[in-house]
Amino acid sequence: MTAEPYAAAAGLVERSAAAYASAVPVAPEDDGFFGPASVTWRVSADLSAPVAGLRSLLLQALHPLAMAGVDQHSDWRTDPVGRLAATSAYEVTVTFGDKESAKRVARRVRAVHTRVRGVDTVTGRPYAAGDPALLLWVHAALVDSGLAASALFGTPLTDAEADAYVAEMTVAAELLGVPPEMIPDSVATLERYIADVRPELRRTPAAAESMGYLLDPPGLDEDVAELWQDIRDAAVTALPGWARQMYGYPEPPPLTAARRTEIRQALGVLDAVFLAEPGVLEARQRLAVRVRSAGKA
Amino acid sequence: MKYTKLAIVVALSGASIAGLAVARRRTARPGGGSLRVERGLTALRLAARGGARYASNAPRLFASAGEHREALRNDLALQTAEDVAATLGTMKGVLMKLGQMASYVDDGLSPAARRTLSRLQDSVPPMSPELAAQVITEELGQPPERAFATWDPEPIAAASIGQVHRAITLDGRAVAVKVQYPGIAETIEADLGNVGLLRRMLKITAPSQDVDALLAELRERVTEELDYRREARNQQMFADYYRGHPTIAVPEIVAELSTRRVVTSDLADGARFAELASWSQAERDLAAETIYRFVFRSLYEAHAFNGDPHPGNYLFHGGGRVTFLDFGLVKYFTADELRPLVEMVKHLCVQNDPEAFRRAMEDAGFLMPDAPLPTDMIVEHMAVFYDTVRERGPRTMTGAYASAVTRRFFDFRSPLAAYVQIPRSYVILQRINLGLFALLGELSATADWRCIAEEIWPFVQGPACTPTGAAEAAWRARRTGAGTRTVRSN
Numbered sequence: 139m140t141a142e143p144y145a146a147a148a149g150l151v152e153r154s155a156a157a158y159a160s161a162v163p164v165a166p167e168d169d170g171f172f173g174p175a176s177v178t179w180r181v182s183a184d185l186s187a188p189v190a191g192l193r194s195l196l197l198q199a200l201h202p203l204a205m206a207g208v209d210q211h212s213d214w215r216t217d218p219v220g221r222l223a224a225t226s227a228y229e230v231t232v233t234f235g236d237k238e239s240a241k242r243v244a245r246r247v248r249a250v251h252t253r254v255r256g257v258d259t260v261t262g263r264p265y266a267a268g269d270p271a272l273l274l275w276v277h278a279a280l281v282d283s284g285l286a287a288s289a290l291f292g293t294p295l296t297d298a299e300a301d302a303y304v305a306e307m308t309v310a311a312e313l314l315g316v317p318p319e320m321i322p323d324s325v326a327t328l329e330r331y332i333a334d335v336r337p338e339l340r341r342t343p344a345a346a347e348s349m350g351y352l353l354d355p356p357g358l359d360e361d362v363a364e365l366w367q368d369i370r371d372a373a374v375t376a377l378p379g380w381a382r383q384m385y386g387y388p389e390p391p392p393l394t395a396a397r398r399t400e401i402r403q404a405l406g407v408l409d410a411v412f413l414a415e416p417g418v419l420e421a422r423q424r425l426a427v428r429v430r431s432a433g434k435a
Numbered sequence: 436m437k438y439t440k441l442a443i444v445v446a447l448s449g450a451s452i453a454g455l456a457v458a459r460r461r462t463a464r465p466g467g468g469s470l471r472v473e474r475g476l477t478a479l480r481l482a483a484r485g486g487a488r489y490a491s492n493a494p495r496l497f498a499s500a501g502e503h504r505e506a507l508r509n510d511l512a513l514q515t516a517e518d519v520a521a522t523l524g525t526m527k528g529v530l531m532k533l534g535q536m537a538s539y540v541d542d543g544l545s546p547a548a549r550r551t552l553s554r555l556q557d558s559v560p561p562m563s564p565e566l567a568a569q570v571i572t573e574e575l576g577q578p579p580e581r582a583f584a585t586w587d588p589e590p591i592a593a594a595s596i597g598q599v600h601r602a603i604t605l606d607g608r609a610v611a612v613k614v615q616y617p618g619i620a621e622t623i624e625a626d627l628g629n630v631g632l633l634r635r636m637l638k639i640t641a642p643s644q645d646v647d648a649l650l651a652e653l654r655e656r657v658t659e660e661l662d663y664r665r666e667a668r669n670q671q672m673f674a675d676y677y678r679g680h681p682t683i684a685v686p687e688i689v690a691e692l693s694t695r696r697v698v699t700s701d702l703a704d705g706a707r708f709a710e711l712a713s714w715s716q717a718e719r720d721l722a723a724e725t726i727y728r729f730v731f732r733s734l735y736e737a738h739a740f741n742g743d744p745h746p747g748n749y750l751f752h753g754g755g756r757v758t759f760l761d762f763g764l765v766k767y768f769t770a771d772e773l774r775p776l777v778e779m780v781k782h783l784c785v786q787n788d789p790e791a792f793r794r795a796m797e798d799a800g801f802l803m804p805d806a807p808l809p810t811d812m813i814v815e816h817m818a819v820f821y822d823t824v825r826e827r828g829p830r831t832m833t834g835a836y837a838s839a840v841t842r843r844f845f846d847f848r849s850p851l852a853a854y855v856q857i858p859r860s861y862v863i864l865q866r867i868n869l870g871l872f873a874l875l876g877e878l879s880a881t882a883d884w885r886c887i888a889e890e891i892w893p894f895v896q897g898p899a900c901t902p903t904g905a906a907e908a909a910w911r912a913r914r915t916g917a918g919t920r921t922v923r924s925n
Contacts, residue, residue, distance in 0.1 A: 185525060396629060396631070399625070400629055400631045402525050403626060403629065405525060406524065406525025406526040406527055407525075407526050407530065409525070409527075410526070410527055410530055423511060426510070426511055427510045430510050430511070431510070
């Protein structure tokens with residue numbers, strides 16, 4: 139297989155910010171599938187969200203068929219930054235958009251998925267992006283990462299809130315075509331599901347290559363690159379030990395309070411950089427106003 | 436060969452801020468002769484980017500007219516200490532401080548970036564009236580409507596770590612009450628306590644003891660600034676010193692209504708710096724003269740330096756009368772610290788003795804003792820800093836001059852760079868000088884600066900050379916006659 143080299147990651151912050159700013163609705167028809175009082179909104183807006191995002195990509199890539207789909211079909215190599223921005227726009231719309239907008243973007247993704255099929259060169263197994271099993275793994279990695287990142291680096295959830303988050307998020311998987319009965323709806327069932335899938339997971343060359351790229355993206359602005367080191371270390375620290383072992387990452391030192399603070403500071407600075415991009419502050423304020431008024435109700 | 440040479444300057448500004456600027460030089464390619472000078476630093480660039488947002492958003496949000504603005508302001512107002520921590524924690528408060536400093540000293544930033552940075556603080560929502568009242572209650576022991584005869588729950592101005600309310604005291608004084616965001620001191624101290632990230636963000640590769648000294652200085656200054664009691668003491672000292680001055684006014688502190696998180700002073704009104712731009716050049720010249728006199732009178736006689744020549748810290752009344760606000764960062768000098776500075780200016784500008792000037796630089800620690808450099812090169816390099824006071828005659832401060840001074844200050848390509856440094860106790864002075872030149876340059880102020888300096892220089896004490904100078908001389912005569920105590924320096 140002749141793989142194209144990855145394009146540089148310049149513009150990562152700018153394009154993610156633009157995607158975010160335009161995906162947060164201005165005049166939503168309704169509160170969407172979650173709403174301002176949901177745990178999901180809180181987790182999405184948590185300081186630790188970039189760590190959650192990176193950790194979830196690291197986990198998702200360990201599924202050979204999911205990774206093959208991305209590697210063989212998407213524009214991931216030629217425009218990784220655009221791919222990430224599009225993914226984050228999708229997540230933002232599903233989370234904060236009204237129901238109709240969420241359904242619309244989900245329909246579009248499902249349509250794309252029907253064309254993504256092939257054979258994984260590593261395992262020799264056929265795959266289809268619309269396969270509920272693959273969709274569910276991607277979903278579970280995301281939800282599990284929201285829990286892990288906020289627990290370590292953000293505002294931790296109570297056990298009840300964590301269960302609520304997993305339950306709330308089932309609708310996101312349903313929107314992409316996963317049958318409801320397959321979707322874990324509590325922390326316990328989520329953990330059980332992940333344990334069940336583990337035997338299928340492995341680090342394929344494509345996973346190693348693309349995650350190597352993500353952990354050290356070339357072409358980042360110097361200042362953002364500096365911060366990225368902390369985000370990356372945080373994501374690796376937040377991974378389950380078995381996932382780190384699959385990648386061959388060294389076991390990180392125990393997370394001291396000082397190191398946690400430092401990572402939170404890096405996240406804070408990254409957030410300030412993100413906020414500096416056009417429209418981001420306004421989008422945040424649109425959400426803040428909705429959360430505030432929900433709190434009063 | 437690739438090497439990085441670093442020069443560090445701590446910059447500390449007052450109203451609210453302290454910051455660091457780091458400049459380093461780098462040989463880009465061997466033999467290419469191409470040297471890239473990088474000014475500023477990661478944190479400042481980040482802060483500058485942060486500034487861009489406020490240019491587009493803040494005015495729309497908090498300065499737009501009408502009901503919508505009030506609604507948004509109320510909706511987004513900081514309601515709890517947790518809101519404060521979420522808004523200004525995890526480095527954002529620290530970045531804001533760095534950004535404020537950058538807003539008037541780093542010529543690597545565009546004017547637009549500097550302006551937006553100076554507005555950074557506008558973007559932080561105000562405290563809700565309830566939260567501000569809660570701080571007053573905690574600090575003064577009773578709610579604002581009992582602590583004051585009249586209390587305006589709407590803040591009239593933002594301060595970087597607080598906001599200003601108008602009030603009338605129980606005995607009828609109109610006052611400005613600065614109220615600190617609850618929890619902000621702890622938040623910023625915590626962020627500064629963990630220096631790992633700052634260290635890396637500042638890309639400090641200097642010897643570690645320098646870095647530690649630098650970060651210690653930053654922490655110390657910011658910590659001082661977080662305690663309003665110190666600011667109140669500083670301001671009262673300046674108010675005492677300048678009481679009765681013909682053109683310099685400093686609002687008096689109301690001590691019994693000032694605490695760690697609340698500082699109450701007489702309410703002052705006047706034109707803002709931006710308005711001054713529309714005044715006649717003659718008025719601007721007079722205002723500039725007063726600022727200049729204030730800075731150097733305070734330094735040479737009170738041995739105190741108000742650390743913040745920020746445009747927001749002045750109110751103008753016409754006829755050269757200026758009210759000076761915000762004494763959050765004041766640096767006091769000992770006689771020993773001041774002496775070498777006096778020697779330098781004396782030998783260069785008055786006695787014209789380059790060798791003695793060089794020795795004074797060495798004594799002050801600015802220049803390494805055995806630098807293999809000819810003295811005339813050193814004089815040539817340093818002269819730009821004294822350009823406005825080397826000769827008599829009217830001179831116009833321009834933005835170009837201010838930039839030239841700043842560029843020279845940060846010129847690490849110069850052969851001197853390896854031998855010149857700024858001792859920690861003078862860092863603030865140098866920085867404020869740059870800020871002062873920038874401010875006067877913005878006013879295109881013309882005066883015989885040398886003549887005014889001669890009035891103030893303790894080794895000259897020349898006669899008054901302007902009407903303001905004459906009025907000031909009369910004031911000084913009255914002070915001395917009245918046996919006014921001299922100001923302590925601590």
